[in-house]
Amino acid sequence: MSVRILHTADNHIGITFRQYPPDVQQRLIDERFEALNRIIDIANQHQAHFVTIGGDLFDKVAVRSTDIRKAVEILARFEGEAVLVLAGNHDYCEGDESKLWKAFCQSINSAGIVPLLKPQTEEFTVDNIPIVFYACPCPTKYSDEPVIGWVKDIAKSPEKLHIGLAHGNVEGLGLDDNQRYFNMTEEALRAANVDTWLLGHIHVPYPEPGSTGKPLYFMPGIPTPDSVKVTRPAQAWWIELELGGNCRFEPVLTEGIRFVRLKRELQNSIDLQRLRTDCNNLDAPNTVLDLIVSGRLSSEDQDLLRNLLAEITPSFLHVGIDQEITTLLSPEEIASRFAAGTLPNQLLHALLADSSHPNDAHIALEIIESIKR
């Protein structure tokens, strides 16, 4: 007998995506809810006992009430024992007066949604397995104060399954130089003496994919990407826990759209062909593409690049282009454009010889060309 949990975190409902055009922005906003829907669907499909959200269901404490209600409605579709929703650092709970969580609680009509807003234990029994959840929510957005310390002081019966829920950085896993984000050490997590921890915050999954064992903690990654910084596939953890902490676990893919950054140095038409192939391999309608191209191309190849970009852009959900392409300039090219002895010829050759500033000749060429135009 085991307890079945679908663990997610960092849904960040309420991100505005203002940097995108309105239609793309709306699609991205909707995607946050769609991803949550998919998680609940998967949980129902696999008959999970619990869905656990390890913080940051919302992106900020000031979220529109319609978004809060919409999220609650989605969570209410869960057919298992309970959805445990922990306050993270983005959607922290400062106390009973928290507007976000007040609105959240007021929207709840189902007993199956359990907000975890203060350090507390929640006990359940499923399939005769008594379970104690130790909730360690964030009371602020930033803090270097540990929030899990109290768990170690609670006496724990071996007859029960003990699961910690917390949100924050784990030292060595995420990059939190200033230790502003509720930094936890593995030592502290271990000292809490629970069977495992279900965490959130780092948008990178942990542990590495496996199937069995007793991981100290699970970090679910992000259920759907929110920027190009997310390079791993979006996922949640499917976890089956037995008394004593042994568990079976596997990642469940949850993404609907992808943010992809292609950074390419282009030197010739072969590079352009490769870029085309890379773009063609993407699921364009569901991909926000951030294309960073740089390098030096001949005039003909620059035309090809323009054509390529014009061709692919409509097929993608969105394409952002950061282009630093300069005209390929060689001594031969200079000779073909400017007769020997001319000032441009002399200047460009002199600049081209300065290997520490390879772009100077290209910038000069553009200026010379602009004069000629």
Add this chain to the structure above:
Amino acid sequence: MKIISIRLHPFAGSHDRTIQFRSGLNVIEAPNEFGKSTLSRALWNALFTPTNLTPAKMRDQMGRYYPSPEGDHAQVTVCFEVAGESWKLVKRWGINQSSELSSTRTAPIADAKAVQDKIVELSQLDLATWQKVLFINQAELSKTLEQLRDGNSQIADVHAYLQGAAAIPGDISADRLDGELAQNEDKYYSRWDRIQNGPEGGRGIGNPWKQGIGILLKEYYNKEKIRDERNKVRKNEEDLDEVNSILSKLQGEEKECNAFLVEYRPLLDGLKKRALLELQKKQSSDRLKNFMEIISVWPSIGTNIVSRQSDLTQIDEALKKTTQEKQIAQQRQKFEHVKRSFDDICNKKSDWEESIKRLNSAKKIDEAQVKELSALELSLRELQIKIDAQKLAAQLETKSPATVTVRRGDQPEESVSLTPEQAWRGEASGQICVAANDLTITIKNAQEDIDTLFETKRVKAETRDGRLQELGLASMEEVQQAFNTYQSIAKDVETKKKIYESALQKESFENWQTKVSEFEALEQTRSIAVLDEEITRLSVSRKEKQNAIEVDRDKLERWEREYTNVESLMSKVLDERASLSKSESELGVLPSLPKNFTSIEEFESKVRKSDDNLKQVIAKLHDAKVRKAALEAVPFEKTAEELSNLLSDAEQAFERVKQQAQAIERIRKKLKEIVVQRGNIDPLRELREAIARQLEVLTVGRYREVKLEGTVPTSISGDKELSSSLLSQGTLGSLALATRLALAELYRKQQDGFLLLDDPMTDMDPQRRDAAAKVLNAFAGSCQVLLFTCHPEHRQQLESHGAYAVTVNS
């Protein structure tokens, strides 16, 4: 390079056409649309368009030359000479594209790239020079003239175009280029302080520049605004965190205070009453205890006073005796002192007397005796020295053994045995006397009266010895020692006497003896310390007894005054017991002090303090909520994390722009270096002179000078100076041709090459055409010229000056 022939087979409309050329001026005359441009393009492509183009480029560049309607290729063969060597170039574009270059001296080249490289090498000039200077089609030439005719609105462009003549191959004047760079530099750096690496005048986003902002400053402001916004958002978020923490803490405190007060405040009245009753109970209990103690003592207190008075009398007696004993003890203490002094006096007296005895037994020698003996000794030593100074030496020899008597000085005689073998030698002081048998020989020093010396010495020695004998001493040393010993003892006697007299302390020895006798008569006592201790103990005991008597008397007086008698006091005891019982029963129904409190005062203080705390907490909560509301009311569209990402992008953009700006600075610097390297030589002098030379001939001597601004002919002059903007079409045409020829001359210089011109004399009157024909023929003397024209009269004029009319078969 000289073109010998060209074959188009096929190329555009020509299925297979061959044209032969000669050195000098070749005039290709044909009507318009006959194919002059095709011939020109065929020659151009043959020389400069490779055959290994990509399919798309091939289609774009060469597709137009495939014979219509279904041609799939174009092919040109050009024969030419370079430095006396004949070359054949065959190029085919499209289907079966190929290149082949062969010569009479080298192996054929078939690789397209190798062929092209070789052509470039043979043509000696770069592509741009060929394109811009040596291949001048009618459109370009007429465009020049047309633009000149258009007047002022186009003049700049025309100038630029003419500038391009030195600039046709892409040249630009240093001033123009530097001006453009300066503009670009300004575009980037406007309002930017390069030394401070920040906005001019330190005007950051708090007080930004509004006008004339360069790209760099714009990017700087952009990133700083994002940073500022990010910092504000983060500060807001951190402030909010702080307020929330405060709120959370205050709410906890409020809850704690409320819980305490709800539980404990109701107990406060009952506990205060309990405090009062417990105080009363304690006082009553204390009084009862006091009464019981009085009752137990009152009956016996009179007897106690009497008994203590008797004890007091005994103590007084003992005290008196002990005091007397102490007086005797003090006298004895004084005696001990006198006895010790007297014993000391006796010892010192004995020492003195002992030293007198030693003096009396010592040999007494006075100082005069010592002086006399010392004088004798001294005198004897001086006599002896005198005698010793009169030294004599004697040698006695004998022929037969003999014995003689020898007396040396005043020494006793000595017997000397002489032998023949050994002489006797001796020394003596003053005289030596040798006696043998009856013979006595005396030898004396003649300088002194030795006999008197000997006598004086003898007399003084006898006197000294007599004195020593009288004293009983053997030598002068003994006399001196005995004298010293006596003097030392006499001094010791004197010293001891003084010590003894000092110990007597100016009293007589007998007085001391009397005092000692008196003190020895006093009786024995305990020590003064023991007696003092006894006296103290008795005094304390006396005081205690006396105090106890007074206390008892005071008590008795007070009790009688307050309670009259024991019976009356008993009645008060009963009243007090009743009161105590009542207090206990009232306390039974009052609340008890909660645990963790040691007193009702502490409890009350805590309740009061909690009340005050609660009021303060509520006030602080109100303040914090107001602050929180104010922080939440600030509208921020983005979170700190989103803004940090934007800031990172903006910082990168700023750095990129900065690098571009720095690049422009470097380019300007490099340009200046090149200009300096070029020196002060007027680079355009040659051009100016060449144009003037050609123009003079072309205008039949009317114009002989040209002024350039940069590389642009701005005016020409002969009898008078005319601005180029005021020239007639014909003169402009002449100026344009002169410029072209001058450029071709300059760029071609000593290189072997050819010039291609398309109808260069269209706008000229017959006289100037004639002049142009002369100029072109003259030019062709050093450089092959291929001239296309659709005007038969032009051909004729050119032929009349020596040009070769090329036959073009259709």
